[in-house]
Amino acid sequence: MRMAVIGAGIAGLSCAQELRRGGHEVIVFEKSRGIGGRIATRRTPEDLRFDHGAQFFTVQTKAFRQFLAGDVNKWQAVGNFDQTRDWFIGSPDIKSFLRPVAKTLDIRLNTQITSLERSEEFWTLQSDSESFEGFDRVIITAPAPQTAVLAAFSGQFQSAIASVEMDPCWTMMLAFSDPVERDFDVKKSASEHVDWMARNSSKWGRRERPDCWVVHATADWSRHNLELSRDAVLKALLPEVLLELGQTEDDLIYFSAHRWRYANVAKPVGQAFIMDETGTLFGAGDWCAGTCVEHAFTSGFELAHHIRDQKT
Numbered sequence: 001m002r003m004a005v006i007g008a009g010i011a012g013l014s015c016a017q018e019l020r021r022g023g024h025e026v027i028v029f030e031k032s033r034g035i036g037g038r039i040a041t042r043r044t045p046e047d048l049r050f051d052h053g054a055q056f057f058t059v060q061t062k063a064f065r066q067f068l069a070g071d072v073n074k075w076q077a078v079g080n081f082d083q084t085r086d087w088f089i090g091s092p093d094i095k096s097f098l099r100p101v102a103k104t105l106d107i108r109l110n111t112q113i114t115s116l117e118r119s120e121e122f123w124t125l126q127s128d129s130e131s132f133e134g135f136d137r138v139i140i141t142a143p144a145p146q147t148a149v150l151a152a153f154s155g156q157f158q159s160a161i162a163s164v165e166m167d168p169c170w171t172m173m174l175a176f177s178d179p180v181e182r183d184f185d186v187k188k189s190a191s192e193h194v195d196w197m198a199r200n201s202s203k204w205g206r207r208e209r210p211d212c213w214v215v216h217a218t219a220d221w222s223r224h225n226l227e228l229s230r231d232a233v234l235k236a237l238l239p240e241v242l243l244e245l246g247q248t249e250d251d252l253i254y255f256s257a258h259r260w261r262y263a264n265v266a267k268p269v270g271q272a273f274i275m276d277e278t279g280t281l282f283g284a285g286d287w288c289a290g291t292c293v294e295h296a297f298t299s300g301f302e303l304a305h306h307i308r309d310q311k312t
């Protein structure tokens with residue numbers, strides 16, 4: 001069968017890979033210029049790098065371990081947290097482990113799907129400039145609110161997604177020419193408006209200098225300040241962050257902010273994937289199965305196996 005997967009985050013890639021292995025023809029459509037979705041690294045023209053989305057991931061299932069194929073490292077961070085499970089990262093960028101998977105797939109980057117339509121037998125996907133026809137199954141892996149818009153015609157999608165809650169996150173990326181003299185790599189609940197502070201440079205395979213840090217504002221602060229400009233966010237949060245790090249603005253060699261409108265799942269659907277009335281349109285992603293990278297992987301993986309087992 002011919003499958004369309006919308007989104008080249010980990011849910012889309014795990015689903016596409018398993019469908020391919022099941023002998024299906026798969027095309028992945030991704031609106032951005034790169035793969036990975038919220039498993040993301042910002043690279044600057046000066047070659048500074050910041051994993052500004054997901055910070056690390058846990059690996060609990062055999063399927064996820066096999067998917068990673070040993071292509072990851074442990075992040076042995078020092079900080080104010082109880083580590084019950086190992087933290088894993090790709091190197092040199094958090095999403096590096098996805099590249100070998102992506103190379104085996106037909107991925108159409110810079111292609112935002114704007115609408116879907118089903119005829120008697122097949123699905124047609126529409127972007128701003130092109131139509132893609134003849135798909136037996138379509139899998140949407142965009143964050144829940146964006147999936148709801150694409151599948152607005154499906155009552156089953158609407159009722160499943162109605163209960164999902166996703167939090168935004170304003171992220172800051174800061175670089176200092178010399179290592180910041182603090183005895184932690186990670187600080188959780190760092191200050192009133194800061195939820196997470198991490199020394200990106202402490203991850204395996206990253207350069208020590210410049211010392212690159214990623215800072216996440218709390219969900220509450222991010223929600224209340226969602227429409228601020230990047231400059232306004234930096235102005236509001238930098239003093240608080242610099243105080244924690246014992247630095248001044250003069251010590252900074254780079255600073256920037258990024259808004260994740262749909263960052264973290266606060267309330268998921270609670271099942272691996274969702275399906276429309278025809279059994280040919282599906283939704284997958286962290287927001288179905290849980291809250292994190294491994295849940296997103298599992299969602300895509302289990303959905304692919306469900307489709308492989310479907311009677312046509």
Ligand SMILES: Cc1cc2nc3c(=O)[nH]c(=O)nc-3n(C[C@H](O)[C@H](O)[C@H](O)COP(=O)(O)OP(=O)(O)OC[C@H]3O[C@@H](n4cnc5c(N)ncnc54)[C@H](O)[C@@H]3O)c2cc1C
Nearest residue numbers: 007009010011031037038054055113142285286292293296
């Ligand atoms: C700031 C932040 C910190 C986080 N920290 C952690 C952490 O430490 N550990 C952890 O496990 N998880 C963390 N997460 C959550 C984790 O990143 C996600 O659970 C996981 O990456 C979700 O993967 P996904 O494939 O479901 O969705 P996504 O990664 O969002 O992928 C969806 C893809 O669909 C594409 N897309 C959307 N709409 C369209 C369209 N119309 N047409 C084409 N393409 C489209 C998007 O561009 C995107 O690439 C964090 C997330 C953020 C933002």
